[in-house]
Every structure is written in structure tokens, then in C-alpha cells.
Amino acid sequence: MSRPSPDHPSTTPSKRPRSIPGSGLAKGLAVTLRTMTRRSVTAQYPDVQPDLAPRTRGVIGLFEENCTVCMLCARECPDWCIYIDSHKETVPPAAPGGRERSRNVLDRFAIDFALCMYCGICIEVCPFDALFWSPEFEYAETDIRELTHERDKLREWMWTVPEPPALDPAAEEPKEIAAARKAADKLAAQQAAEAEAEAEAEAEAEAEAPAGTQDTPDRDTKEEGT
Amino acid sequence: MSDTLAIALRLLAVFVVFLVFPLVIGQTEHKVMAHMQGRLGPMYAGGFHGWAQLVADGVKFAQKEDIVPAGADRRIFQLAPAVALLPYLLVLVAIPIGPHNAVGQALDAGIFFVLAVMGVGVLGSLMAGWASANKFSLLGGLRTAAQLLAYELPMLLAAASVAMAAGTLSLPGILDAFHWWWVPWQIVGGVVFFTAGLAELQRPPFDMPVADSEIIFGAYTEYTGLRFALFLLAEYAGIVVLCALTSVLFLGGWHGPFGADGLGWLWTLLKTVVLAFGVIWLRVTYPRLREDQLQKLAWTVLIPLALAQIALTGIVKVVIS
Known part of the structure; x- marks a missing residue:
């Protein structure tokens, strides 16, 4: 607040307002003392797990039932860290006399997290919601090859994917x-x-024939009740 | 026989204080500095909030290789840490902590002895700087010398003011003559003494001679292992001595406020601890002074202030006598 405010008449814009000598030094001492009384911001990570946001980009999980081997993720990946192998199977016709259908079957789905730059494009681009962000981040390895996570490991990560955060109260x-x-x-x-x-x-019909049989209205109420 | 035993016990007590207090202050500095910077400081060593961090540091220093550079003046180089550390032990002997002769050794010219020996401590840095055969060490040593010259004078003048007020050079004598109104009377001298003492210890913000980011710890550049640890210990022992001396000379030592002298040595301890906290606080808060700013502060601010304090002491002394 050292800048003179325009509505303050006593300070000229060219000269800073004179303050008591040493007030700057005292201000410095006050800052450090105030900081000491506040909670420190240090994260005690290995002892205390971090409180992560629900959309944290920790690791990518694969829900392989949803995968159709369309290869969009592998092709959009900027550093080509997704490996997909598949083969075609022929499915017999659903109804007799129908045509045989062919279907892609996933053989291998791997993400090399040593290459992955966590851009999330694969997740954005997946049309069938087979890839998800998980906040898990503790998967460091001593061997770089171990960082290529195969489909079983990617499926394990899938179970750590949190529910999507609730919408805002006024959201569409x-x-x-x-x-x-x-x-x-x-x-x-x-x-x-x-x-x-x-x-x-029915009401009209009843009004027209008031001397109907006794059991007809009973049946009617039953029908209405069901 | 009992005399010898009493002296041995006193010296042992002084030695224990000398070994324990610098470590306590060092640990306090770790923690206080960390929290003033929004951190936690050491948390692991010893289990509870890293209380044994300095013990662990000591073990680490002891394990390191003791290297003497090829071009160094070997004997001087090896002697320097002892010269830096031991004077503070000697000073502690003469500082009274409580009434009824609670002092390692009461000296008639106590204030004289204390200031002279504290000055010797700086010689350790000078010797280290000169003997290391390293340009950074030499720069640090020369800066130390310049700083010693500049700040010894206001320190002595401020102490002389107290000696004038009390009419004695003996530290217990000064405390016996102490009245509460000495504190406002000698406050300027006290501030000058404390500031000059900080500069003589080369504590931030007066740490230009060791400035680790510019001249790589100055005179200590070539030191490793235990000898380096001794230099660090000397710094913290110096804080203990400076704070104890300031509280004895300017804050009434074992005299409590409002005539509450009953606690005795606890008052000395309390004042020393508060002052030591101040030393740490200043270190955390202020950036390092440039070399010319250092000299300017000593010669144009502290020395005139100390001289004015002496004049004031003299006038008041004449008026009340």
C-alpha cells in the first residue's frame, strides 16, 4: 500500500509518503512472526496421504468390456505410448439364415507410462468410455520396462477410478x-x-346402463387397481 | 579439598551448559526458522518432531573425512576451529547466572575479560581464512577482519557505558548495582551492543563474511567434517554468550521485573532464551547487508549512538551522584 492513492490529498504523486524510520523493518518482523503462528503448508506425504482432487491425473484405467479396438486412442496419442493388438473373430448369425458377423477381439492393450505425458487425449477421444483417469500415483518402478502396464494392470487401476464428482446444485x-x-x-x-x-x-357406459349386473363394477375397480 | 571439588563442579556445570545450550539453540533455530517460512523443519530424527536432528548431524560430521588442502598452512588450518570455539567457553565461565556468587569464576575485571576473549573468537575465522590457501577463504577472512574492526568499537563503547553506570568492571558487581530504571536508561547502548554482537558472530543479516551464496561460506570453504562442525558450534555458542551477556549487562540478569528476584537464575535463562529467539527471528526476517552497508551501519550509526549513550550515562551519573 505504498503507492499514493489519487484520492489522498496529502501525498504528491512524485513522492512516496514518508513513514516512520524502521517501520519497514518492523513490518518484516511482523510478517515472519505471523507466518510462524499459522499452520505450515508442508505436505507430509509418505506419512500422510495427499488429499487429491477427484479429477487428478494419476494413472489411466482400462474398462476393457467397453473397448471395441477402434484404435482411436492409440492413433491420437501424441507420443505413441499405447500398444493395441487384436484379431478378428467371426460370430455365427444370430438368427438362422442370417449373415455371419465379424468382431474385433482385444489381445493386448498396454500403456507405457514411461512415455505417457498424461495429456488425457486418449480418454477424451475414446468413443465408448473404456479409458478413465484414476488418482492413484504410487507406481514408480526401479526398472523402466515395468512402467509398461499391460491390460490386467490397467484393469486393476479401473477399480480405483472414483465416481464422477456430483454436479453443482444449479447445474444443467x-x-x-x-x-x-x-x-x-x-x-x-x-x-x-x-x-x-x-x-x-366406462363411466359413460355405467351411466347409460345403471341396472347392470352386480359383479361388473367389482371387476372394473380391480382392473383400475392393477 | 572441598575448594577443589567446588571449582571442579562449577567448571563441569559451565562445560555442560556449553555443550547443551548451543545445540538447544540450534534445534530451536531449525524449528523456528522452518515455521516462520511456513515449513515444518526436521521431523524424523529422534522420532518426536526431529528433536535429535543436531545429534544426527554431529554423527554425520564425525564420519566425514578430515581434509587439509595441499597448499594450506597445515598447523594453523587445523588449529583455527579450536581458536574459534574455545573463547566462548572461557567467556561462559565469567558470566553470572544467579545471585550469591552463582558464576563459574567471579572476575574483578569481568566485563574487560569477557569482551577481550570474545574478540579472540573472531581470530579463528581470520586464521582459517588465511591458512586455507583459497581465494574465497581469503575474501571471507578479510571481510571478517573488516567487520571485527568496525563492530568491536561500538560493542566496547556500549559495554563501557554500563560499566560507567555501575562504577565497576565486575559482572556480578554490575548486577548488584542494577536498578530497573537502568533498562530505559541504557536501552540505546543495549541495542548497539546486541547488534554489534550479532555482527561479530557473523549472524545474518551481518553474514557477509560467510555469505554462502557469494563466497561459499568464506573462511570455512575448505573445512569438512568435525572441524567444520566446530565452526558451526562456535556460532551457536556465540549466540548463547552474546544473549547471556546482553541480559546480564542491559536487562538485569537474575533480577526479575518489579522486584521479583526470587527465581534467580531462571530470570537469566528466560532473558537469554528470549534474546536467542530474537537472534533467530532477525536471521529469518532480514536479507544480508552488502559489505559497504555493513561498514556504513557500524561507523555512521552504531558508533555515534554508542558515544551518545556514554554521554547520557555520564550526565545522568553526575546528576544523581
Whole structure:
């Protein structure tokens, strides 16, 4: 706050306001003393695990059921650290007389974390949600070759992937949930309209024939109840 | 026989203080400095908050090879750490910590002895700087010499002011003559004495002679192992001596405030510890003074202040007598 403020009449802009000699020294002492009374910021990592954010980029997990071997991740990877091998299998036709289908089967999926630069492009680009960030970070090795994690290890990492963080209270609904809700609402409205129309029709029918048989209304209530 | 035993016990007590207190202050410095910088400091050695860090350091220093450079003046080089450290032990002998002759050895010219011997401590750095055959060591040694010349004078003048006020050179005598109003009366002298003492110990912000980032620890550049540890120990022993001496000369030693003298040596201890905290606090807070700023502070600020203090002491002394 040494800069003279324009609304302060006593200080000229060319000259800094005169202060008591030694006030700067005292200010310095106050700063260090205040820091001493505060909590220190040192992270005691091996003793105390760090409190990581939910989107921490620790390691990449593979949910291999979702993988279709489309190779997008391997091709988008800037430093080519994803290795994918696969072969084609022919699946017999689902219905008799149908055509045979071919399907990609994953043989090898490995990420070399010695090369990986944790850009996350593979995760962004995966169209089938097979790759995820996990906050785990303690996988240092003494041999660099061990840093190539094969599919079993990548699947292990998958179980450490945290749930996605909850949305903000005022956030927009996720697109897929919104679409599902819209469809469900539409269906419910349709059913309600149908049920109403049916009930009206029955009420009309009852009004027209008041001397009906005794067991008919019973059956009607049962039907409405189900 | 009992005389000999009493003397031996006193010397043993002084020696224990000499061995323990510098380590306590060193550990305090580790911790206080760390927390003033938002860190934790040593946390592992010894288990509880790294209390044994300096013990571990000592073990490490003892294990290191003791190297003497080929071009060095061998005997002087090896002698220098002892010359730096031992004067502080000798000074401790003469500092009274409590009433009723609680002092290693009461000396009639105590203040004279103490200041003279403290000056010898700096000679250790000079010898190390000259004998190392290293340009950084030489630079550090010369800066040490310049600093000694500049700061010994205000220190002596400030101490002389107290001796004038008390009318005696004996440290217990000064404490016996002490009244509470001496503190405001001699406060300027006290500040000058403490500042000049810091400079003589080459403590930051007056650490230009050792400036590790510029001349690689100055006179200590070539030292390793135990000899280097002795230099470091000398610095902390110097803090103990300086703080104890400041509290004896200017803060009333074992006199408590408002006539509460009952605690005796605890008051001395308390004042010394508070002053030592101040030494650490200053180190953490202030950046190093440039060489010319160092000299300017001594010759244009501290010496005039010390002279003014002597004049004030003289005037008050004449008025009240």
C-alpha cells in the first residue's frame, strides 16, 4: 500500500509518503512472526496421504468390456505410448439364415507410462468410455520396462477410478438423463391419458346402463387397481 | 579439598551448559526458522518432531573425512576451529547466572575479560581464512577482519557505558548495582551492543563474511567434517554468550521485573532464551547487508549512538551522584 492513492490529498504523486524510520523493518518482523503462528503448508506425504482432487491425473484405467479396438486412442496419442493388438473373430448369425458377423477381439492393450505425458487425449477421444483417469500415483518402478502396464494392470487401476464428482446444485441436467427423462415423461403422459380416456368411457357406459349386473363394477375397480 | 571439588563442579556445570545450550539453540533455530517460512523443519530424527536432528548431524560430521588442502598452512588450518570455539567457553565461565556468587569464576575485571576473549573468537575465522590457501577463504577472512574492526568499537563503547553506570568492571558487581530504571536508561547502548554482537558472530543479516551464496561460506570453504562442525558450534555458542551477556549487562540478569528476584537464575535463562529467539527471528526476517552497508551501519550509526549513550550515562551519573 505504498503507492499514493489519487484520492489522498496529502501525498504528491512524485513522492512516496514518508513513514516512520524502521517501520519497514518492523513490518518484516511482523510478517515472519505471523507466518510462524499459522499452520505450515508442508505436505507430509509418505506419512500422510495427499488429499487429491477427484479429477487428478494419476494413472489411466482400462474398462476393457467397453473397448471395441477402434484404435482411436492409440492413433491420437501424441507420443505413441499405447500398444493395441487384436484379431478378428467371426460370430455365427444370430438368427438362422442370417449373415455371419465379424468382431474385433482385444489381445493386448498396454500403456507405457514411461512415455505417457498424461495429456488425457486418449480418454477424451475414446468413443465408448473404456479409458478413465484414476488418482492413484504410487507406481514408480526401479526398472523402466515395468512402467509398461499391460491390460490386467490397467484393469486393476479401473477399480480405483472414483465416481464422477456430483454436479453443482444449479447445474444443467446431463444430456443423456434429460433425454431419458423426456422419453419417460412422454410415455407416462400417454399412459395417463389412455387410462383417463378408458375410465371416462366406462363411466359413460355405467351411466347409460345403471341396472347392470352386480359383479361388473367389482371387476372394473380391480382392473383400475392393477 | 572441598575448594577443589567446588571449582571442579562449577567448571563441569559451565562445560555442560556449553555443550547443551548451543545445540538447544540450534534445534530451536531449525524449528523456528522452518515455521516462520511456513515449513515444518526436521521431523524424523529422534522420532518426536526431529528433536535429535543436531545429534544426527554431529554423527554425520564425525564420519566425514578430515581434509587439509595441499597448499594450506597445515598447523594453523587445523588449529583455527579450536581458536574459534574455545573463547566462548572461557567467556561462559565469567558470566553470572544467579545471585550469591552463582558464576563459574567471579572476575574483578569481568566485563574487560569477557569482551577481550570474545574478540579472540573472531581470530579463528581470520586464521582459517588465511591458512586455507583459497581465494574465497581469503575474501571471507578479510571481510571478517573488516567487520571485527568496525563492530568491536561500538560493542566496547556500549559495554563501557554500563560499566560507567555501575562504577565497576565486575559482572556480578554490575548486577548488584542494577536498578530497573537502568533498562530505559541504557536501552540505546543495549541495542548497539546486541547488534554489534550479532555482527561479530557473523549472524545474518551481518553474514557477509560467510555469505554462502557469494563466497561459499568464506573462511570455512575448505573445512569438512568435525572441524567444520566446530565452526558451526562456535556460532551457536556465540549466540548463547552474546544473549547471556546482553541480559546480564542491559536487562538485569537474575533480577526479575518489579522486584521479583526470587527465581534467580531462571530470570537469566528466560532473558537469554528470549534474546536467542530474537537472534533467530532477525536471521529469518532480514536479507544480508552488502559489505559497504555493513561498514556504513557500524561507523555512521552504531558508533555515534554508542558515544551518545556514554554521554547520557555520564550526565545522568553526575546528576544523581
